[in-house]
Amino acid sequence: MTDVAGDLTPRGGNATRAAAATAVNPGATDQATAWSVASGPRGRGASSNAWRKRLEIFFFVAPALLLFATFVLLPVVQAARYSVFRWNGLGPMDNFIGFQNYVMALGDTVFQRSVTNNLTIAVLSIAIQLPIGVLIALLLNRKFPGQTAMRVIVFVPYVLAEVVAGVIWKLLLQPSGGVNAFLEAIGLGGVTQAWLANSSVALWTVMGVLTWKYCGLAIVLLLAGLQGVPEELHEAASIDGASWWQTQRKITIPLLGPTIRTWMFLSMIGSLQLFDMVWILTKGGPDNATSTMATYLIRQGTERSQYGYSSAVAIILFVISFVIAGLFQKLVMNRDAGDDKPKQRRKKVSR
Amino acid sequence: MKRTAALRAVALGAAVAMIATACSSGSAGDDATDGSGDENVTLTWWHNSNTGAGKDYYDELADKFESEHPGVTIEVSALQHEDMLTKLDAAFQTNSAPDIYMERGGGELKSHVEAGLTKDITESAADTISAIGGSVDGWTVDDRVYSLPFSIGVVGFWYNKAMFAQAGITENPTTMTELYDAIEKLKTAGIEPISVGAGSGWPAAHYWYYFGLRQCSKDALEAATQQFDFSDDCWVRAGDSLEELISKQPFNTGFEATEAQGTPESASGLLANRKVAMELAGHWEPGVMQGLTEDEQGLGEDTGWFPFPEVEGGEGDPAAQLGGGDAWACSEKSPDVCVDFIEFLLASDQQKRFAELDMGLPTLPSATAFVAAPELAQLLSFRNEAPYVQLYFDTAFGENIGGAMNDAIVSVFNSNGTSQGIVDAITSAAALEQ
Numbered sequence: 070m071t072d073v074a075g076d077l078t079p080r081g082g083n084a085t086r087a088a089a090a091t092a093v094n095p096g097a098t099d100q101a102t103a104w105s106v107a108s109g110p111r112g113r114g115a116s117s118n119a120w121r122k123r124l125e126i127f128f129f130v131a132p133a134l135l136l137f138a139t140f141v142l143l144p145v146v147q148a149a150r151y152s153v154f155r156w157n158g159l160g161p162m163d164n165f166i167g168f169q170n171y172v173m174a175l176g177d178t179v180f181q182r183s184v185t186n187n188l189t190i191a192v193l194s195i196a197i198q199l200p201i202g203v204l205i206a207l208l209l210n211r212k213f214p215g216q217t218a219m220r221v222i223v224f225v226p227y228v229l230a231e232v233v234a235g236v237i238w239k240l241l242l243q244p245s246g247g248v249n250a251f252l253e254a255i256g257l258g259g260v261t262q263a264w265l266a267n268s269s270v271a272l273w274t275v276m277g278v279l280t281w282k283y284c285g286l287a288i289v290l291l292l293a294g295l296q297g298v299p300e301e302l303h304e305a306a307s308i309d310g311a312s313w314w315q316t317q318r319k320i321t322i323p324l325l326g327p328t329i330r331t332w333m334f335l336s337m338i339g340s341l342q343l344f345d346m347v348w349i350l351t352k353g354g355p356d357n358a359t360s361t362m363a364t365y366l367i368r369q370g371t372e373r374s375q376y377g378y379s380s381a382v383a384i385i386l387f388v389i390s391f392v393i394a395g396l397f398q399k400l401v402m403n404r405d406a407g408d409d410k411p412k413q414r415r416k417k418v419s420r
Numbered sequence: 421m422k423r424t425a426a427l428r429a430v431a432l433g434a435a436v437a438m439i440a441t442a443c444s445s446g447s448a449g450d451d452a453t454d455g456s457g458d459e460n461v462t463l464t465w466w467h468n469s470n471t472g473a474g475k476d477y478y479d480e481l482a483d484k485f486e487s488e489h490p491g492v493t494i495e496v497s498a499l500q501h502e503d504m505l506t507k508l509d510a511a512f513q514t515n516s517a518p519d520i521y522m523e524r525g526g527g528e529l530k531s532h533v534e535a536g537l538t539k540d541i542t543e544s545a546a547d548t549i550s551a552i553g554g555s556v557d558g559w560t561v562d563d564r565v566y567s568l569p570f571s572i573g574v575v576g577f578w579y580n581k582a583m584f585a586q587a588g589i590t591e592n593p594t595t596m597t598e599l600y601d602a603i604e605k606l607k608t609a610g611i612e613p614i615s616v617g618a619g620s621g622w623p624a625a626h627y628w629y630y631f632g633l634r635q636c637s638k639d640a641l642e643a644a645t646q647q648f649d650f651s652d653d654c655w656v657r658a659g660d661s662l663e664e665l666i667s668k669q670p671f672n673t674g675f676e677a678t679e680a681q682g683t684p685e686s687a688s689g690l691l692a693n694r695k696v697a698m699e700l701a702g703h704w705e706p707g708v709m710q711g712l713t714e715d716e717q718g719l720g721e722d723t724g725w726f727p728f729p730e731v732e733g734g735e736g737d738p739a740a741q742l743g744g745g746d747a748w749a750c751s752e753k754s755p756d757v758c759v760d761f762i763e764f765l766l767a768s769d770q771q772k773r774f775a776e777l778d779m780g781l782p783t784l785p786s787a788t789a790f791v792a793a794p795e796l797a798q799l800l801s802f803r804n805e806a807p808y809v810q811l812y813f814d815t816a817f818g819e820n821i822g823g824a825m826n827d828a829i830v831s832v833f834n835s836n837g838t839s840q841g842i843v844d845a846i847t848s849a850a851a852l853e854q
Contacts, residue, residue, distance in 0.1 A: 158512070356676070
């Protein structure tokens with residue numbers, strides 16, 4: 070069963086591992102605390118040992134913390150500072166304007182449209198990719214000839230570099246491109262479109278490409294989750310006379326819960342920060358129809374040398390993502406911290 | 421145990437060293453070379469002629485200047501155009517701009533000057549400035565000159581002569597009515613008339629700029645470009661003219677997402693690959709088209725050019741042209757010899773050779789006769805005879821107001837905006853700047 074994971078680890082490993090880390094996060098924290106208490110050798114009074122341990126921890130954590138502080142925390146703080154100035158990036162920053170940049174951004178119809186687009190993409194991504202992902206994962210979890218090959222094929226779009234995939238789709242979606250040629254060849258000439266140029270269609274086109282690109286991730290994560298559903302339960306269910314469909318519905322999907330919630334979380338954050346695919350396909354156009362918060366930031370901010378304003382937009386984007394992520398953690402992921410039964414099992418099985 | 425600890429330390433050290441080197445490289449140097457005399461200076465020069473004869477010629481010029489000025493070393497960086505702009509932006513923000521760089525004038529220059537980044541060369545280059553003449557106006561802030569323009573072109577219609585003949589168009593359109601007539605003839609012949617890169621914004625915006633130039637008197641134009649006074653109703657009429665043009669549906673399918681240049685599907689690519697009959701573009705177009713066809717010829721013999729037609733009833737001079745160009749500037753902290761070098765670049769011999777190599781449209785009047793390509797020579801004659809050449813509005817207004825304006829124009833191209841909307845977008849963006 071681990072063969073697939075083995076196949077995919079070199080490329081998909083990162084995402085999968087990150088997801089797994091998030092999934093077991095609450096448990097992991099518990100574990101860490103338990104471990105440090107247990108191993109704290111206070112009773113023996115070997116305090117030099119404790120110091121040694123602290124030093125060791127510091128030694129390993131410090132470089133990472135330093136990098137994190139330099140490349141994540143510092144820019145965030147700097148952006149917050151820039152965001153209260155009107156500043157074109159040149160010369161001293163001396164035109165303090167308070168929260169005017171924020172007021173401007175929140176009042177700008179294009180920005181509002183970008184936020185709406187982000188939210189639409191976030192909701193639709195989950196609504197479209199979850200059913201597809203679950204269905205395909207269930208199918209691919211059954212044994213059939215060519216199973217491994219199928220799994221690889223399904224995962225290929227996700228492995229392809231975003232830019233490469235974007236450029237290929239862009240060419241296919243040109244008015245005289247492959248998609249329209251295909252539609253005409255199968256007799257659907259009537260639905261041909263300037264897919265990326267029509268401002269009422271462009272967002273849906275982008276949505277389609279995103280689905281194609283990211284379904285693979287959902288499927289692989291869910292497949293990994295399926296490995297954690299113990300075989301005995303299926304056996305027990307079939308002994309009780311449950312059909313395949315009943316087994317999936319009553320046993321597999323509920324046990325997939327933690328994985329699904331983790332995937333939803335990743336998908337949502339990805340949708341809110343969506344930039345590269347949109348940038349390559351449409352640059353947020355035509356006429357801002359596919360603008361997202363991130364492309365808005367570049368187009369209205371940095372490309373216009375409005376560094377104070379773009380910093381304000383960046384902070385708003387940060388706050389929106391942070392709040393939604395926090396709420397999701399609190400309201401949805403929290404459930405996973407309580408019932409860690411399936412998770413522990415899952416871990417045992419997956420090891 | 422000892423061994424592993426030591427290994428860890430080595431690994432950590434190596435990682436830190438790698439990060440440190442990664443951070444330290446890459447900034448443009450103000451580092452002078454080690455030398456004996458104290459006259460040794462190094463000039464850094466960024467330009468965008470990064471291929472072919474142009475690159476060789478600039479290298480040759482740098483060598484020549486070095487041999488004429490012992491002690492001067494010129495570090496030449498030939499960059500791809502977009503890369504150069506991005507790097508320049510970053511360099512200005514970190515105050516590490518190269519000594520000699522390309523300046524496009526207008527609002528961009530103004531913000532560089534306000535931040536004290538560009539050298540005032542009014543006195544130090546006085547001779548060359550007077551030799552170039554009126555063209556330096558676009559690089560002047562408060563009567564001080566900051567750069568020497570080496571190439572100025574104008575925007576007009578590039579077209580495919582063979583397609584015009586096929587559609588039975590015998591004379592180049594000189595008025596909008598004639599242009600509409602040509603559009604009809606091309607459509608009847610089954611040819612898409614015009615490609616426009618509305619996805620990139622500015623190519624679409626050029627139409628509105630030209631309608632503004634044709635509709636507005638010189639006074640209204642000056643009030644607008646100098647005080648952002650768009651109260652004259654000619655600016656709304658410019659938008660109306662644009663809407664009229666769009667209503668004839670002359671543009672390529674999917675023009676809303678078409679990019680300006682770079683791919684065969686871009687506006688320039690469509691013209692170069694004979695998919696459309698014409699495109700409104702600047703003097704760079706033949707060069708761009710050559711890069712977009714397999715035989716590297718672009719339209720070759722079929723390349724034609726005509727100026728933007730007259731708009732009936734407009735108050736502007738029908739011979740006025742929209743254009744812009746590139747100039748050499750020295751950054752504020754560059755050594756004085758920098759000014760000598762940009763004057764050297766603008767000297768008569770150099771401008772002649774620049775013209776012969778078709779690298780651009782020389783600004784020095786004595787060099788204009790040496791432009792080799794016939795269409796460019798024709799374009800140049802219109803530039804030289806124009807009563808005034810208006811700098812592209814987006815460049816003139818600066819990135820912020822220019823960006824807001826271009827977005828509003830693109831909305832009109834997408835049938836979402838109005839003539840008044842363009843004017844409103846400009847005035848509200850301008851109000852924020854003041």
